[in-house]
Amino acid sequence: MSFLSNNVEPMQLDAVEDIELFEANEIPNASVNDVLDRSVESAPFEVESYAAQYSGFAKLSRLLYIADHCPPLQIEALEQALKYVKESTYNVNAYTTIQQKLVNALTASGQTAKAEQYPLDTVWIDEKSKMSQIYFEKLDTDLKNYKTNSIKESIRRGHDDLGAHYLQCGDLSNALKCYSRSRDYCMGDQQLFNICMNIIKVSIYQKSWGHVNSFAQKAESSPECSANSTAQTKISCIVGLHELVTKRYKYAAKRFMSANIDDLGPDFSDILSPNNVAIYGGLCALASLDRSDLHKHVFLSPNFKLFLELEPQLREAIHKFYESKYPVCLSLLDELKDSFMLDMYLAPHLTALYSKIRNRALIQYFSPYLSADLRLMATAFNTSLHDLENELMKLILDGQIKARIDSHNKILYAKDSDQRLETFEKSLAMGREWQMRATSLILRAACVRNGLIFIKAGPNNASSKAAEEAPSSAGNNVAACSPSSPNKPRV
Structure with a gap:
């Protein structure tokens, strides 16, 4: 989204950047298919209530993502984005681009009269450009005076104010530079943590996930994070988001489930909302945790249960999965899929998560039986016999199901296993390993002696x-x- 950068003249500083800026495409294990365009042909929620969960640049980014990927909600999302830009930012470039998109969308849908209600507001553009330049010059002058007087606290505040102004103008690169420069002038643990949070926030907007991980580790190791539960919750959610993006779903689930809903106030809405924590944590838990961990970290967790109250349909799906009512669970998840596809961070991983959840359901469905009728399984999982056989074949080849398929009679047979023999083989293997270790220790002791x-x-x-x-x-x-x-x- 190149139009989100405003052409404000950058402040000239003689400081050399000591921070490496990661490119947006540096995502470990990411594939080209993860960034393909996706389109949702339904309207799964109200845009206004959805946008109310967020603030700042996150609100604008999510509205534009909805406009680009959901034609039924495109006009409403662009209207909300245009309203936010005019009322809360100095981002002139974003305003002109969104206004043009909105007019084109209204014209294409035959709403020519409504399109005339959104003319290009040149007065607002000139006014915001002048105000932005005046405010920038004031902050620049104040910072030079602070540096002349060598007042560290004032210099830090000056860099933070400049970074916030650049963020209001949509200039993410210069905002990141200003926040990074303020690190040299922090004078306490609280200030260091706040600086890390500012850098993390801008890096998330840029999707520089390597940068996010680096500063999340620094913030988590700070004394402020150790002593403050609110700081711990924020960092856990940020690390969980990074783990989700890098496809480490089990670690992401545990991070999200360790959050406390009381610690996520309005000041965190420019990154994530409590609903996001519930959705990300719930889906990752279904896809990666076994039944015992699911019971321990979801149903027995007083904190995460409060998050799930915000998403009752997802909570119901998790309960049905735990109760082994897999067809109902998968049906509920299919109903939620369109709304999940409009989440800019979740959408690239939704297919993989749903596939893992379905595979886990197939494994647990068959685990108590010696044989199962494939016709009944296909009906239960709402699929065809051919597709079910292909799914089961992949699970068998991966070693996740110990079974064999009778394609003629359409029956899945569990492999006969002699548990007594398996126990003896395991005991003998452990004995050989212990003997090898003991011999190695004796040999080393003799060599030392x-x-x-x-x-x-x-x-x-x-x-x-x-x-x-x-x-x-x-x-x-x-x-x-x-x-x-x-x-x-x-x-």
Whole structure:
């Protein structure tokens, strides 16, 4: 979204950037298919109530994503985005682009009269451009004065104010630079944490996930995060988002489920909403956790249960999955799929998550039986016999289901397993491993005792003791090695 950058003249500083800016496409394990355009042909929610959950640049980004991927909601999303830009930002470039998109959409849908209600407001453009430049010059002058007077706290505030102004103008790169420069002038743990949060926020907007991970680790290791539950919750959600984007769904689920809903106030709505935490955590838990972990981290968790109250249909789907009512669970998830597809962070991973959930349901459905009728399974999972056989074949080849398919009679048979034999084989393998480790320890102890291995003396280990023991071992016809005898073996 190049139009979200405004052409405000950057402030000239003689400081050299010590931060590496990651490109937006540096996502580990990401494939080209993850960024393909997706289109939703239904209207799964009201745009106004959805946009009310967010603030700042996150609100604008999500509205534009909906406009680009959902034709039925395109006009409403563009109207909300245009209203937000005019009322809350200095982003002139975004305004002109959104206005043009809105007029084109209204014209294409035959609403020519309504399109005339959204003319290009040149007065607003000139006014906001002048105000932005005046405010920028004021902040620039104040920062130069602070640097002249060498007031560290004022210099830090000056960089933060400039970063916030650049963010209001849609200039993410300069906002990130200003927030990064303020690190050199922080004077406490709270300030350091706030700086990390500002950098993380802008990096999320840029989708620089390597940058997000780096500063999330710094913020999590700070004393402020250790002592403040609100800070811990924010960092857990940010790390969970990073794990989701990098396809580490199990770690993402545990991060989201460790959050506390009381700690996610309005100041976090420019990154994620509590509904996002419920959706991301719930889907990742279904896709990656087994029944015991699902019961422990979801149903017995007082914090995450409050998040799920915000998404009652997803909560019901999780309960049905745990109760082994898989057809009902999958049906509920299919009903939610369109709304999930309009989430800019979740959409690229939705197909993979739904596939993992379905595979886990198939595995747990068959686990209590010795044989199962494929026709009944196909009916239960709302699929054809051919597609079900293909799904089961992949699970069998991956070793997730120990079974074989009778394609003629359409029956799935569990492989016969002798649990007594398996237990004996496991015991023998553990015994061989223990014997190998014990032999290795005895051999190493003998080598150390006879001077074939030199151990570096620590601060509490006198090297003279080893030197005194070397002659005695030599008297026992054992060749002791020393650094001065290169012809002798040294391990």
